[in-house]
Amino acid sequence: AGSTHRGEEEIIFTVFAKLVRTFANLFLIVAPRDVERGAKLAAMAAQHGLSAFRRSQGGAGEGSVLILDTLGELASVYALCDVAFIGGSLVPQRGHNPLEPAVYGKPVFFGPYMEDFAEISRDLLALDGARQVHDADDLCAGISLLLTDPAERERVGRQAKGLIDSRRGVTEAHIALIRKVLAREGRE
Template structure:
């Protein structure tokens, strides 16, 4: 038996966005009627209040910007809704669809829609990273070609983050204050926002085919 092994990369780089998801994203974005939308995906306890404070800072400069917040666990939907109201921000829920036109924050209190919601956004923050949870998959927003931010705690996806960092496809921020600074800057500079988003997508495309390589390697050794 051969003992030769090929380096195949990470199968998680194969992120495919279906046409159904693409059309649903475009439809949602149009219905939101906002000049700018940013999303905080897969947030955990201890992050939401920080992200809402960041959004207040964004609104001070870009008042019609919408934040879509997507808690990782459904049992936290109510507590996140409470935090939005305590922060003095107006809330709309995806489950009801009411009040979106005037809301500061759109709470995604539905399941299985994160990929579609990333596609309706101009920039993304990936949660589980301002706390020591280890982060979540940054390739989902990167595959949409939008700027991607994470906090410093990304050890669960270390290899993937390293590839993105190597090619400037993701930005790690120390805290929500630093996140707000970058969001405000990119909302002011469309060209820079698109350039950074293009770099994120380029990393995903460069690493595509990892799954095919794994399959080829298995076939070769059988």
């Protein structure tokens, strides 16, 4: 769960506590948008009967929840996950970048508040590379389905990565077009 905000972590821990009853070897990584909230999130996890440790405390810890309360590691952590949740989307915070997990071919979950990434979110949904959820029940059901069906999880992840692949070279194409227009106008 990347770039999570206040109000979302409660939902995430509730969902994880339910899922871990069925999928015993699950591991959750929560990367709060505000890393200073690490201790509070570890305590919140404990309130849900979950054992959490904080990355800022160094090394590997004991537990099924890692609070990634450090900077600069989230993008690479997405490579390790089976599914990804995009924070700032179940609460009105305008969402965060769903392409970060998509680049690794991971199925993406996000809530209804994805205004800052509206076009990308629509494209991921249209390609079936993402799932939009509205509450804890939606999120739990969606993740459960993909954990139960590895072939479907891989298919959805491929669809997410397909969006990335389909847009490779777009920047270069735009630069070439701009140069062509500038050359025509004698400004290059």
